[in-house]
Amino acid sequence: MGVATPTAPAGDVAARATAGFRQWYGAEPAGRWAAPGRVNLIGEHTDYNDGFVLPFALPLHTVVAAAPQDGERWTVCSEHSDAPIEFGAAEADEPGRVTGWAAYVAGVVWALRAAGHAVPGARLAIASDVPLGSGLSSSAALEAAVLAALVDLGGLDLPAERRPRLAQRAENDYVGAPTGIMDQSAAIRCRAGHALFLDCRTESVEHIPFDLDAAGLAVLVIDSRAPHRHADGEYASRRKSCERAAELLGVPALRDVSADHLDEALARLDDHETRRRVRHVVTEDQRVLDTVALLRAGRVRDIGPLLTASHVSMRDDFEITVPEIDTAVEAALAAGAYGARMTGGGFGGCVLALVDADAATTVAAAVTAAYADRGFPPPTHVTVIPAAGAHRLD
Numbered sequence: 001m002g003v004a005t006p007t008a009p010a011g012d013v014a015a016r017a018t019a020g021f022r023q024w025y026g027a028e029p030a031g032r033w034a035a036p037g038r039v040n041l042i043g044e045h046t047d048y049n050d051g052f053v054l055p056f057a058l059p060l061h062t063v064v065a066a067a068p069q070d071g072e073r074w075t076v077c078s079e080h081s082d083a084p085i086e087f088g089a090a091e092a093d094e095p096g097r098v099t100g101w102a103a104y105v106a107g108v109v110w111a112l113r114a115a116g117h118a119v120p121g122a123r124l125a126i127a128s129d130v131p132l133g134s135g136l137s138s139s140a141a142l143e144a145a146v147l148a149a150l151v152d153l154g155g156l157d158l159p160a161e162r163r164p165r166l167a168q169r170a171e172n173d174y175v176g177a178p179t180g181i182m183d184q185s186a187a188i189r190c191r192a193g194h195a196l197f198l199d200c201r202t203e204s205v206e207h208i209p210f211d212l213d214a215a216g217l218a219v220l221v222i223d224s225r226a227p228h229r230h231a232d233g234e235y236a237s238r239r240k241s242c243e244r245a246a247e248l249l250g251v252p253a254l255r256d257v258s259a260d261h262l263d264e265a266l267a268r269l270d271d272h273e274t275r276r277r278v279r280h281v282v283t284e285d286q287r288v289l290d291t292v293a294l295l296r297a298g299r300v301r302d303i304g305p306l307l308t309a310s311h312v313s314m315r316d317d318f319e320i321t322v323p324e325i326d327t328a329v330e331a332a333l334a335a336g337a338y339g340a341r342m343t344g345g346g347f348g349g350c351v352l353a354l355v356d357a358d359a360a361t362t363v364a365a366a367v368t369a370a371y372a373d374r375g376f377p378p379p380t381h382v383t384v385i386p387a388a389g390a391h392r393l394d
């Protein structure tokens with residue numbers, strides 16, 4: 001069994017977007033824009049606590065083929081839809097009016113308009129290689145690609161560093177998902193060969209070289225194929241308990257609790273569950289900083305234990321893992337991975353493992369065997385390298 005490595009950029013998927021555009025609109029697109037999915041190397045559930053994250057973009061893309069159309073009308077089709085969906089300014093201006101996958105597109109139009117931009121009417125055709133529902137941020141990739149297309153078609157003045165917040169608003173306020181800023185930042189601001197060290201309070205970024213090839217390493221991404229169990233409600237409840245804890249501790253956000261004074265902070269909370277949630281966030285922020293320090297020093301292998309510690313913290317303190325995910329992490333570690341952890345919001349999704357490049361196949365086989373032992377449906381896996389954020393293809 002081999003492990004496939006997708007390559008950038010977006011060749012086939014771009015052709016599919018163009019084919020969709022021609023099929024539904026009987027015309028040529030004015031351009032094509034791509035945005036990637038992401039994995040998060042480390043820093044989970046820290047973004048909405050004003051903390052630190054370290055995602056990198058995947059060489060898996062959502063591509064939007066688009067052209068302007070007259071008036072304030074937007075028509076969108078995707079390779080998974082039977083027919084285009086059309087909406088005008090009235091629907092775009094009222095969060096919730098457009099539903100399903102097209103809500104992410106309408107949300108971007110809404111967020112741009114709400115920020116005072118003159119959004120051009122457009123026809124859009126969407127194709128994607130980012131798997132849906134695997135925790136690799138297919139929704140942020142869609143938002144980022146649509147945003148890039150509309151900004152370029154309309155000649156809007158919106159620099160890349162201001163785009164993630166706007167895409168996040170589309171997701172929070174139009175679609176209604178209370179996510180942080182990580183996924184949109186990754187889809188827009190990542191750089192090939194680098195991880196994105198993002199301070200979610202200031203939105204300042206540093207591109208940290210993450211050259212797996214040079215180190216003889218690979219990141220293996222294993223899709224647990226676990227059904228997302230109550231993920232939306234659980235995510236919102238984690239977010240609420242973090243906000244409540246910050247209030248109780250008298251700080252603007254949990255980022256302001258110092259890892260050096262964690263025990264004192266925990267002693268001020270009388271609820272065990274809240275203490276565990278706080279401990280995860282505070283120690284996870286510190287693990288991001290420690291990972292960045294190791295990567296800056298070129299010590300890529302040495303980040304392994306931090307990845308695994310992050311997983312243990314998500315499993316025991318934040319309580320967001322599921323049996324399939326824990327099985328994948330344990331099997332990868334037992335097969336020689338330097339570190340392994342769940343990536344993304346939790347309750348399903350993907351695991352990433354840092355492995356020697358020539359061990360990727362063995363580690364993947366060990367995970368598959370452990371799944372079979374437990375009677376889980378076989379996982380899928382792929383090795384990935386850090387890719388670029390949203391960009392215009394042509």
Ligand code: GAF
Pocket residue numbers: 040043044045046047048179180181182183344345346
């Ligand atoms: C999801 C959210 F969209 C992100 O904002 C982040 O909170 C992540 O879960 C957990 O780190 O992907």
